[in-house]
Each structure stands twice: as structure tokens, then as C-alpha cells.
Amino acid sequence: MGVRPLTFYNTLTRRKEEFHPIDPDRVRMYVCGPTVYDYAHIGNARPVIVFDVLYRLLRHVYGPDHVTYVRNITDVDDKINARAARDYPGEPLNEAIARVTKKTADQFHEDVRALGCLEPSVEPRATDNIPQMIEMIEELLRRGHAYEAGGEVLFDVTSMPAYGGLSNRSLEDQQAGARVEVEAHKRNPGDFVLWKLSSEGEPGWPSPWGTGRPGWHIECSAMSARYLGQTFDIHGGGLDLIFPHHENEIAQSCCAHGTERMANIWMHNGFLQVEGRKMSKSLGNFVTIRELLETETFGGRSWPGEVLRLGMLMTHYREPIDFSVRKLEEAERILDKFARRAGDAPADGPVDDAVMAAIADDLNVSEALPRLNELDGAALASSLSFLGFETYRETASVDMDEGEIARWIEQRLDLIRQKNWPEADAIRERLSEAGIQLKDGKDPATGERTTEWEVRR
Ligand SMILES: Nc1ncnc2c1ncn2[C@@H]1O[C@H](COP(=O)(O)OP(=O)(O)OP(=O)(O)O)[C@@H](O)[C@H]1O
Numbered sequence: 094m095g096v097r098p099l100t101f102y103n104t105l106t107r108r109k110e111e112f113h114p115i116d117p118d119r120v121r122m123y124v125c126g127p128t129v130y131d132y133a134h135i136g137n138a139r140p141v142i143v144f145d146v147l148y149r150l151l152r153h154v155y156g157p158d159h160v161t162y163v164r165n166i167t168d169v170d171d172k173i174n175a176r177a178a179r180d181y182p183g184e185p186l187n188e189a190i191a192r193v194t195k196k197t198a199d200q201f202h203e204d205v206r207a208l209g210c211l212e213p214s215v216e217p218r219a220t221d222n223i224p225q226m227i228e229m230i231e232e233l234l235r236r237g238h239a240y241e242a243g244g245e246v247l248f249d250v251t252s253m254p255a256y257g258g259l260s261n262r263s264l265e266d267q268q269a270g271a272r273v274e275v276e277a278h279k280r281n282p283g284d285f286v287l288w289k290l291s292s293e294g295e296p297g298w299p300s301p302w303g304t305g306r307p308g309w310h311i312e313c314s315a316m317s318a319r320y321l322g323q324t325f326d327i328h329g330g331g332l333d334l335i336f337p338h339h340e341n342e343i344a345q346s347c348c349a350h351g352t353e354r355m356a357n358i359w360m361h362n363g364f365l366q367v368e369g370r371k372m373s374k375s376l377g378n379f380v381t382i383r384e385l386l387e388t389e390t391f392g393g394r395s396w397p398g399e400v401l402r403l404g405m406l407m408t409h410y411r412e413p414i415d416f417s418v419r420k421l422e423e424a425e426r427i428l429d430k431f432a433r434r435a436g437d438a439p440a441d442g443p444v445d446d447a448v449m450a451a452i453a454d455d456l457n458v459s460e461a462l463p464r465l466n467e468l469d470g471a472a473l474a475s476s477l478s479f480l481g482f483e484t485y486r487e488t489a490s491v492d493m494d495e496g497e498i499a500r501w502i503e504q505r506l507d508l509i510r511q512k513n514w515p516e517a518d519a520i521r522e523r524l525s526e527a528g529i530q531l532k533d534g535k536d537p538a539t540g541e542r543t544t545e546w547e548v549r550r
């Protein structure tokens with residue numbers, strides 16, 4: 094399709110680049126998905142939302158049938174095992190693990206649906222891809238990039254001269270900077286686990302090296318190769334994944350396949366922060382998506398999913414967001430205004446050019462917002478639908494309490510008595526902006542003018 098070039102910031106080359114898919118008939122994107130041991134927090138929601146916008150953009154430009162979006166579910170992890178043992182102490186570990194991962198993955202799906210995110214084309218689970226991982230580890234051993242030691246198979250980082258290219262750290266930097274004590278069986282401090290043996294009672298799969306389980310990084314290398322091939326177009330995730338996770342994915346994939354690149358463009362979203370610190374499970378400063386949507390934990394009320402979506406997208410995806418109730422209130426005000434303006438116009442028209450241009454420029458949603466402000470009816474509805482805002486029209490609410498509305502009406506009636514029409518009209522206008530429709534009438538007894546109001550939907 095002859096559409097304007099899309100440009101994205103590429104972490105690999107540290108600049109914005111034009112996007113040219115390897116095969117425009119099959120644009121391929123991989124995003125690292127959740128480790129399913131606990132409910133996702135709103136920081137975890139950021140990559141899901143950001144890459145959903147990217148997925149929608151690619152579908153729009155190349156056609157919905159020509160984009161493959163893979164987002165995995167990591168259902169093998171020691172954190173999952175620990176959680177399973179804690180939550181279901183009486184049960185066999187395998188059953189307990191299955192319960193934890195099912196419950197968490199189901200909740201994740203429910204959460205991200207409420208945020209207006211499309212389902213990825215494929216959502217592979219680590220546990221369904223163990224043979225692919227084993228095969229890849231065998232290839233790494235064959236090619237001299239891995240070794241067995243201390244009940245583990247490890248990747249030898251010195252076997253790859255280009256190691257560190259994504260995160261821009263040389264091996265010397267890493268070795269010199271290593272404060273952590275090197276485990277005795279490792280050849281180099283940066284060597285990482287591909288496979289580790291399981292002891293009695295730990296989950297495990299048979300392998301040439303004994304019953305064990307894969308390391309985290311190999312999961313994504315094996316699953317992306319299976320569904321997208323050895324080199325694909327875009328790989329995404331949060332900033333914290335650049336090192337070590339993505340660096341190690343690249344090492345495994347390129348060394349196992351003998352390729353130069355695993356993915357051409359690497360895109361990373363910035364952190365959602367609370368008082369300047371990354372929202373994270375370990376810091377305990379998190380709010381789960383579910384809490385925000387369904388309880389009154391955050392700001393004393395619950396919030397519609399699309400308000401969170403817009404709150405997230407108002408900041409450029411590479412910038413940090415300081416998350417606050419005020420941010421959500423602002424997003425809600427904007428959505429309410431849009432909802433009233435779009436009314437019940439159909440949303441199947443073309444997407445506005447200026448909105449498209451902003452999104453095509455490294456997903457610049459905040460640049461699209463002023464333009465959305467200028468659009469009316471159908472043009473607005475279509476552009477919002479493109480951006481994943483579908484249900485906002487039902488959730489629109491009035492951003493003024495009744496006392497405030499009554500005071501404005503009183504003031505307007507005063508102005509009318511003084512025949513100050515321009516100022517009286519300005520108040521009507523102002524209330525209308527807030528979604529409130531005034532209806533003037535006459536008191537049958539006194540003949541005085543009266544004013545009723547209603548919410549315009
Ligand atoms: N505060 C945050 N802001 C933006 N993205 C985040 C944040 N925290 C995690 N992510 C992203 O969420 C995705 C899921 O990551 P993962 O499952 O590893 O989260 P996590 O490590 O459990 O979270 P935490 O950092 O709280 O322990 C990754 O792409 C990660 O980069």
C-alpha cells in the first residue's frame with residue numbers, strides 16, 4: 094500500500110527510522126507478554142496499550158490480514174512456583190501452578206480488553222514451546238555458544254563479539270562493573286541460564302541435560318522464531334527489558350540461527366512512575382488494573398478502562414509518566430468532551446489525515462489530540478475508533494456537581510434580568526461544553542423565567 098512512511102525510534106540504532114517491512118504482505122511484530130503469577134499493575138498496562146496502538150496503525154496501513162502480532166505468556170518461572178506453593182499448599186505443585194497461571198492469565202485478558210486492546214494474532218505459552226526451546230539450546234551448544242556447568246546450560250557471552258549492541262554496553266564495561274559475586278560455575282559474570290535442572294518437587298521437562306526448566310530469555314527467542322521466523326520486523330517491550338532480557342534474546346537468536354539481526358526495529362516504552370519511581374511489584378507502589386477499573390482504591394472511585402487508556406497515551410510512549418488522579422481526571426474530561434461531540438455519528442469513515450500523520454510519526458498521540466479537538470461528528474468518531482476508543486460514548490459523564498450547575502443557572506438568570514445577553518449566552522455555552530443542556534420555561538404562577546437542565550448524551 095502506498096501510504097506515507099511510518100517512522101519509529103529504534104533502540105538498536107538510537108535514532109528515528111523509516112519503517113520498511115521485510116514483507117509488506119506479512120508485517121511481523123513480537124512483544125514480551127506478562128509473567129503470570131500476579132495481577133498486572135497499571136505499569137504493565139503501558140506496553141500493552143502502546144503496542145496496541147502500533148498494531149492498529151500497522152493493520153490500518155498494511156491491512157488487517159497482513160500483520161502478525163505475537164505476544165507471549167510466560168507461564169514458566171520460579172516466581173510462579175513460589176506463588177503456587179504459597180496459595181495452594183495442600184495441592185500437587187503442577188496442579189497448583191496450573192491454577193495460578195490460569196487465574197492470572199484470565200484476569201490479564203479481562204483487564205486488557207477493558208483497556209480497548211485488540212487480541213494479538215498469536216498468544217503462545219512457554220509451556221507449549223518447550224521442545225522448540227530445547228532444540229534451540231542444542232543448536233547453541235553445537236555452535237559453541239553454550240556450555241553445561243553446575244546443573245545448568247549457560248550462554249557464553251564472550252562467544253558473541255556483538256554482544257551488548259542493543260543496550261550499548263561492551264563486555265569489558267560489564268565485567269568491570271560487576272559488583273555481584275560471580276557464581277563459581279560461570280565462565281563469565283554475564284553468562285546467563287538457558288536451562289536449569291529441577292530438583293525433586295520442582296516442575297520440569299525431560300531434556301538431553303536431565304529434567305529441568307528453561308530460562309526466561311530462551312522462551313521469547315524460541316517462540317518468536319516459531320511464529321515469526323528468524324528475522325522479523327518489530328520487537329517491543331518496556332525499557333527495563335533492554336538489558337538483560339532483550340540483549341540475551343538477540344544473543345540466543347542470532348547465534349542459534351547465524352543471523353545478523355533478530356528484529357530490525359526495537360521499540361521500548363518508558364516507565365509509568367509514582368512520585369518519580371518506577372511502579373513495580375517489588376517496590377510495592379503499585380495499583381492493579383483490576384483495582385483501578387473495579388474498586389475505589391485509586392482516587393476514591395473506579396475508572397473506565399478507556400480513561401486509563403487515554404491517560405496513558407497523553408504522554409509520548411518513550412517518556413516517563415508520573416501517574417496521578419489528576420491525570421485520569423484530565424483524560425476523562427477530554428473523553429467526555431469527545432463523546433458529546435461525536436454523539437452517535439457512525440465511526441466507519443476515514444481516519445483524519447492529520448491524526449494519521451501524528452500516529453505515523455513514532456506514535457505521537459499527544460500531537461493528534463489538538464487535531465481531534467477540531468474534528469466534528471463522524472470524523473472524530475472514526476479517528477477515535479482507529480485509536481481504540483470505542484465505548485467512551487457510553488461512559489461520558491458530567492464534570493460538574495449539581496450545586497455548581499445551580500449557581501451558574503442562577504447567575505445566568507440574573508444576567509438575563511439585566512438584559513446582559515452576551516454574558517448570559519456565554520454561560521449557556523460554557524455549560525454546554527460541560528455536557529449540560531439548558532431548557533428555559535416560564536413559571537405559570539408568577540410568569541417568571543425558569544431554567545431546567547439535563548445531561549446531553
Ligand atoms: N512501571 C512500568 N512502566 C512501564 N512498563 C512497565 C512497568 N513495569 C513493568 N513494565 C513492563 O511490563 C511488561 C511486563 O513485565 P513483567 O511481567 O516483567 O513485569 P514485572 O517485572 O512483573 O513488573 P515489576 O517490574 O513490577 O516486577 C514488560 O514489558 C515491562 O517492561
Ligand SMILES: [Zn+2]
Binds near residue numbers: 124126338
Ligand atoms: Zn521477551
